[in-house]
Amino acid sequence: MLRSLDIRDMLIIDRLELTFRPGLNALTGETGAGKSILLDSLGFVLGWRGRAELVRAGATQGEVVAVFDLPADHPARAVLDEAGLQAGDELILRRVNTAEGRKTAWVNDRRVSGEVLRALSDCLVELHGQQDDRGLLNPRGHRALLDDFGGLAPQLAALRTAWTARARAAKALAEAEDRLAALKSEEEFLRHAVAELDALDPQPGEEAELDTKRRRMQAAERIREDIARAHAALGPGEGAEGRMGDALRWLDGAADGADGRLDAPIAALNRALVELGEAVQGVEDCIEALDFDPAALEAAEERLFAIRALARKHGVLPDDLGGFADDLRARLSALDAGAHDLADLRAALARAEAAYDTQAAALTAARHAAAERLDAAMAGELAPLKLDRAAFATGITPAEPGPEGRDAVAFTVATNPGAPAGPLNKIASGGELSRFLLALKVCLARGASPLTLIFDEIDRGVGGATADAVGRRLADLSHSAQVLVVTHSPQVAARAAHHWRVEKRVADGATLSSVTPLDDGARVDEIARMLSGDTITDEARAAARALLAG
Numbered sequence: 272m273l274r275s276l277d278i279r280d281m282l283i284i285d286r287l288e289l290t291f292r293p294g295l296n297a298l299t300g301e302t303g304a305g306k307s308i309l310l311d312s313l314g315f316v317l318g319w320r321g322r323a324e325l326v327r328a329g330a331t332q333g334e335v336v337a338v339f340d341l342p343a344d345h346p347a348r349a350v351l352d353e354a355g356l357q358a359g360d361e362l363i364l365r366r367v368n369t370a371e372g373r374k375t376a377w378v379n380d381r382r383v384s385g386e387v388l389r390a391l392s393d394c395l396v397e398l399h400g401q402q403d404d405r406g407l408l409n410p411r412g413h414r415a416l417l418d419d420f421g422g423l424a425p426q427l428a429a430l431r432t433a434w435t436a437r438a439r440a441a442k443a444l445a446e447a448e449d450r451l452a453a454l455k456s457e458e459e460f461l462r463h464a465v466a467e468l469d470a471l472d473p474q475p476g477e478e479a480e481l482d483t484k485r486r487r488m489q490a491a492e493r494i495r496e497d498i499a500r501a502h503a504a505l506g507p508g509e510g511a512e513g514r515m516g517d518a519l520r521w522l523d524g525a526a527d528g529a530d531g532r533l534d535a536p537i538a539a540l541n542r543a544l545v546e547l548g549e550a551v552q553g554v555e556d557c558i559e560a561l562d563f564d565p566a567a568l569e570a571a572e573e574r575l576f577a578i579r580a581l582a583r584k585h586g587v588l589p590d591d592l593g594g595f596a597d598d599l600r601a602r603l604s605a606l607d608a609g610a611h612d613l614a615d616l617r618a619a620l621a622r623a624e625a626a627y628d629t630q631a632a633a634l635t636a637a638r639h640a641a642a643e644r645l646d647a648a649m650a651g652e653l654a655p656l657k658l659d660r661a662a663f664a665t666g667i668t669p670a671e672p673g674p675e676g677r678d679a680v681a682f683t684v685a686t687n688p689g690a691p692a693g694p695l696n697k698i699a700s701g702g703e704l705s706r707f708l709l710a711l712k713v714c715l716a717r718g719a720s721p722l723t724l725i726f727d728e729i730d731r732g733v734g735g736a737t738a739d740a741v742g743r744r745l746a747d748l749s750h751s752a753q754v755l756v757v758t759h760s761p762q763v764a765a766r767a768a769h770h771w772r773v774e775k776r777v778a779d780g781a782t783l784s785s786v787t788p789l790d791d792g793a794r795v796d797e798i799a800r801m802l803s804g805d806t807i808t809d810e811a812r813a814a815a816r817a818l819l820a821g
Contacts, residue, residue, distance in 0.1 A: 272753045273396070273723045274361070275338045278312045280330035281368075282322075283775070283784045290788075295749035297764045298757045298786070299797060300773030305784030306757045309773070310398070310727060313337065316366045317396060318376065318388025325368050328781075332369045338362070339395055345721050347394040351378070354387050362395075364388065397722045399708050399729060408695055408708070414638075414680035417665060420715050421641025426634045427675060433627040434674040440623040444616040451613065454602055461603045464585070468596035473578045478589035481575040488568040491561035498561070502554045505547065512547050515540060627672070634676045638667055642680075645714060652710035655740040657733070658703065661686045663711075682711065705729040706741065713744050716751050723753045730760040742766035761801035765818035770794050794819065 278287045283305055298306050311322055316335040326333040339362040341347060351358045356378055366376040366388070376383050378391070418427055454461070507513040519540045526533045582589040642665035649663040662685045670679035683692040686703060695707055709729055730741045742763040748754055749768070758764055770789045775782060789797055795815045796807060803811035 272340045277336040279334045280327040281312050281333040282308045292769045294768035296755045296769045297767030298771050299764050304773040304775045306773045316364050317392035318385045326370045334367045337364045350390045398725045410681045417680050430630040431674045433630045437623040437627045440620040444620050465599050473592040475590050478578050485571045495561045505551050631676050648714040656706040657737040726756045730763050738762035761798045
């Protein structure tokens, strides 16, 4: 509910503070007194696009503050949460417009963008007038209005779930088909590469091992001849070991006649022979280790070169060839299993589409039933508004499937029997359109509305009993929502629970607008003025009292 509106230096308003009430609030006054300025100012603080020049002449800036009550379950709280704003029991909107045209907005003392204001306004205020393009006249919103009237939220939620599942299944199938098509384009490469890798079967670390083995065999080929010569020089026979053995035998034979002088040399030779034997054994072990088959060197080189060539071919490291082969095998397996997987995914999509079709058909049937109820309710509302010859119809036609079904909904009217039906704003005249919108809003109201409903001269072009019917419908509507009506009709103003008069005055050469709340006595005079004009007669006051008495 809009609780208050504080306007400073906007157009011809210098300072104005309004406190609104629940129920039907009426704003009346002479043409040009400034009633539309109030709506312009409210639209400004709500972020609506309107007049470019709003700041009062001579002022540096204009400011509007709107305060709304915010119950715990109000939908505006979701907008605040998404914007990262705290929400209390009241919502304070403030917007400033400088004389240079710069606009700045705050919500609960936090600076926000115009987009946040407009998102909040959709949850706070709904404006209806003869040029209404935000609500009932916009066919894009008719389906949502019908669903709300029919209480179809549960069916709609189920359909959105089915649509999401359908879209997910379709996406999974499309992605699988794309993957399979990509794999098919490289099938020949995959099969050849996997066969080549399987035939070679490279192992992690094998390339380094083969390189070491190859280097060792190449080195052995170069040094084996020198080691063999050394072995011949050290070994028995003509080698050092044989000659030292001969020398030791000769010295042993001569030792007895040398009076102990050969004992030390003989001991040294024995030690030398032991060391020499170890050296010979080591050389022999080396010769044995260096002994290799030339064919083994050739085989090692061939495998090493094959591994390195395959690694260069596929652009990977030699040690990564095994993992690369595993990846190619997985892609090949996916290709071989692709047809079976596609069949499963197509079956899943068919099930999802069938579930969506079932839910969509049920929602379509529910919408047709709701449309019949709405048309009947509208017929009952149009007669008192002197539109009994008009026909209202809720048209439901097939549309492209989507998360909200496969129905297009449009409200149409035929103002005279036999006349073709068409959109509200194309067929109805200004006065008729006002009454159609009011009747439709009354029918669509369900329970307590979180919106403040504003009707801008919606009674224009009607009078007498029809204007009284308009007032009664607005009063009925105000039982479930706060209603503000800008009106020139005394019959409508008399139905209001709260009444303000908008006046224009000239002070110090400046034209200013003011708004005055009216008590019972002042209301009689204002409604009498609306009935009789500038000269208020006793008869006009009596007629005003009769209207107020209802």
